[in-house]
Amino acid sequence: MHADTMLTPLRSLVAGDHFDHLERTMKNHFRSHGNDVPWNATLSEIPCLTDIDADFSSDTVTVSTKDEIDMEQLKTSLKKFKPWRKGPFELSGIHIDTEWRSDWKWQRLAQHIAPLNNRRVLDIGCGNGYYLFRMLGAGAGVAVGVDPTRLFLYQFMALQKLLPKNNAFYLPLRSEYLPAFNSFDTVFSMGVLYHRRSPFEHLNELFSFLKPGGELVLETLIIPGDASTTLVPTDRYAKMANVWFLPSTEALEAWLPRLGFRNVRVVDVCKTTTSEQRKTEWMQFQSLSDFLDPEDTNLTAEGYPAPTRAILIANKPD
Numbered sequence: 001m002h003a004d005t006m007l008t009p010l011r012s013l014v015a016g017d018h019f020d021h022l023e024r025t026m027k028n029h030f031r032s033h034g035n036d037v038p039w040n041a042t043l044s045e046i047p048c049l050t051d052i053d054a055d056f057s058s059d060t061v062t063v064s065t066k067d068e069i070d071m072e073q074l075k076t077s078l079k080k081f082k083p084w085r086k087g088p089f090e091l092s093g094i095h096i097d098t099e100w101r102s103d104w105k106w107q108r109l110a111q112h113i114a115p116l117n118n119r120r121v122l123d124i125g126c127g128n129g130y131y132l133f134r135m136l137g138a139g140a141g142v143a144v145g146v147d148p149t150r151l152f153l154y155q156f157m158a159l160q161k162l163l164p165k166n167n168a169f170y171l172p173l174r175s176e177y178l179p180a181f182n183s184f185d186t187v188f189s190m191g192v193l194y195h196r197r198s199p200f201e202h203l204n205e206l207f208s209f210l211k212p213g214g215e216l217v218l219e220t221l222i223i224p225g226d227a228s229t230t231l232v233p234t235d236r237y238a239k240m241a242n243v244w245f246l247p248s249t250e251a252l253e254a255w256l257p258r259l260g261f262r263n264v265r266v267v268d269v270c271k272t273t274t275s276e277q278r279k280t281e282w283m284q285f286q287s288l289s290d291f292l293d294p295e296d297t298n299l300t301a302e303g304y305p306a307p308t309r310a311i312l313i314a315n316k317p318d
Contacts, residue, residue, distance in 0.1 A: 010169055013120075013142055014181075021179040022171070029177055033150045038080075043157055045077040049092070052164045056137030059103035061130060062090040063162050081155050083283040086127040091162055099283035101276045102130050105190065105219065109311050112267040114215050116140040119185035122209050124175045125192040128155035132168040140186075142167045148174045176201070180208035190219035191309075194237075199245045203259050210316040216261060221246050222269070222310045227254045231304065238291035238300040238307055249310050261314035268311040 007026060011019055033039075051066040075094050087098030117139035123131055126145025129152075135143040145168065147153070153172045160168070171178070175192075187209045189202070196202040206216055223231045225248035237243035247255070249266045256264045277288040288307070293299040298306050 006170065006172065010144070010171075013144075013169075015183070018179045018181055018183075025173060025177045029174070030172060035150065039151075039154045042077050042080045043154060043161070046074065046158050046161045048161050049163075052162075054164050054166075056133045056166075058137075059107070060088045060090045060095075061133045061137075061159075063092060063164075065092050065162075078158065079282070081151065081158060083151075083285055084128065084155065085152075085283060086130040087282075089130070089159070091159075096282050097280040098130075099277060099280060099287055103134075104276050105309075106131065106134050108268045108270060109217060109219065110138065112311070112313060113217055114186065116186060120144075120183065121186045121188070122146070122181070122184040123188045123190075124206070124209075125190060125195075126152075126170065128152045129159060129168055129170060131188065131190070132170075133159075133163075133166070135188075136166055136168055140167075142169070144169045144171065144184075146171045146173055146175050146178065148172060175205055178205070178209070182208060183211050184209050184214060185211060186215045186217065188217045188219075190217070191221075193218065193220040194243050194246055197244050199247070200255070200259065203255065203261075207260055207316060212316055213318040214316050216256075216312075216314045216316070218252070218256075218312045218314070219309060220252075220312075221307055222249050222252070223305050223308070224248060226250050233302065233304065236302055237304055238288075238302070239286070240291075246304075249312070252310070252312055256312070256314050260317065262317050264312060264314040266310055266312050270309055272307040272309055 007022055047069050049065045049067050053064045055062040084096050085099045086102045087096050089096040116135055118141040121135050121140045121143045123145045126132055126147045129145055132143040132145045156170045187206050189206055193199050193202055223246045227250040229248040230251055231246040233243055253264050274289045279287045291301055292306055293301055300306055
């Protein structure tokens with residue numbers, strides 16, 4: 001797996017200076033990983049399908065084929081890429097029941113966002129690409145995902161071997177390394193803000209990726225409170241060590257205009273349940289039920305308010 005191989009499909013989509021920036025960034029920040037050798041071997045076991053029918057518009061991203069394939073071998077190979085966190089997928093009869101019912105989040109936001117028809121879309125923290133495919137299914141012309149987690153990159157590449165050629169692309173980078181594209185119609189940041197030590201830097205990055213008039217879709221953990229309320233966990237939040245800031249929705253509504261966004265609105269607030277995030281055959285590590293207070297599921301194991309997530313939409317001025 002080479003950096004130039006991943007960048008080549010984007011050459012016609014990214015302006016010259018920005019593409020040069022991406023090439024330098026990949027050279028400086030994309031390093032070999034300890035699992036590359038076994039994961040590359042597993043990737044080579046997955047067939048490239050030819051006679052394919054795919055559906056990106058339903059809750060389960062689905063592919064079927066008339067090609068003759070060894071289903072048990074395919075399932076074994078896909079399981080080597082566990083844990084599968086975002087989905088679900090139905091891959092030639094193999095159902096990947098992921099940790100998250102990501103389709104529930106998509107249902108919550110899809111009715112509120114601007115139509116994606118022919119739009120250039122950027123998804124920060126894209127995971128294995130489930131939402132990229134849903135964005136294409138909703139009409140997006142191009143969907144570019146950004147996520148530094150190497151396992152998720154391999155899951156995405158495995159999926160792309162099984163899917164027909166499409167306009168979903170993956171950059172295995174941290175978002176702070178990207179140039180200020182100023183060219184995407186819609187930018188999604190879902191489940192990222194609270195992992196950043198500086199939420200304002202992240203929001204500024206998102207602003208710089210949007211073209212004038214473009215739309216931000218921000219989904220994040222929040223806590224109850226007024227415009228001055230922000231939780232900074234003393235150690236962990238829901239057993240996660242990399243959670244830094246949990247604002248109230250009112251605080252986010254104040255932050256976004258301060259950074260230049262307009263038409264800010266909260267379109268959904270939803271408590272995360274153990275039906276939406278849970279252990280499965282494809283993700284057998286601890287999940288939400290292990291992160292809550294066993295005596296009071298309204299609290300995390302540390303005694304903070306249990307996970308509640310909000311979706312906000314805002315625009316970059318024309």
